[in-house]
Amino acid sequence: MKHSSKAGNILAQINTETKLGDLRKIASEIKKDHELALELWSTGQFLPRQLAILIMDKRQLSQELIYSLDNDIRQHNGDEKLQLIDWLMANQLSKDKRTISLMETWENSQSALQRRVFWYYQARLRWVGQTPSPNTEELLSKIETNIEKEVPEVQWAMNFTAAQIGIFEEKYRSRCIALGERTGLYKDEIVAKNCTPSYLPKLIAIQVDKYRSAR
DSSP states (O other): OOOOHHHHHHHHTOOTTOOHHHHHHHHHHHOOOHHHHHHHHTTOOHHHHHHHHHHOOGGGOOHHHHHHHHHHHTTSOHHHHHHHHHHHHHHTGGGSHHHHHHHTTOTTOSOHHHHHHHHHHHHHHHHTTOOOOTTHHHHHHHHHHHGGGSOHHHHHHHHHHHHHHHHHOGGGHHHHHHHHHHHOTTTTOOOOTTOOOOSHHHHHHHHHHHHHHHO
């Protein structure tokens, strides 16, 4: 496929050595350019698609386009797929009331990536320090019932949501810890030095201690 000169110039700056910081720098120079974003997206390549997400115009993200992006993302391998969908949520879908409302309908979507976004967004509401939504009891009950039945990419997001509930909402903390002990999810996970484990009892304890020390 022949690219426009603008897209060609951008693609010439991206290679296997390109880091996220480099993409952010390029994006800050471009600002918003939805047409260019879609052209970069059409390459099917991971890094150009990450850049495309940064320069999309959220006002032009129709439900039809979002579903098309979701379908395209599913064609990537595991790590790339998860990075792209999480990147889309954090940099675009969570920035507009219209797309937030759409995400909130994805709890039972046939798309595992959309279900992941539903739960990851619920976690993010707490993680970024906003006042927790009044749906915590409902969410936690659903996590307790369904987390072991879910596919891994959704299971991780549900577990992360339970962690954020346990960290920021003390009255649910023992319940979230008990959930981790019961399921044993991520208990044997090996994490790199200075990285936080996903096993709920450890994750919650580490983060609660960190926040207490910072006060």
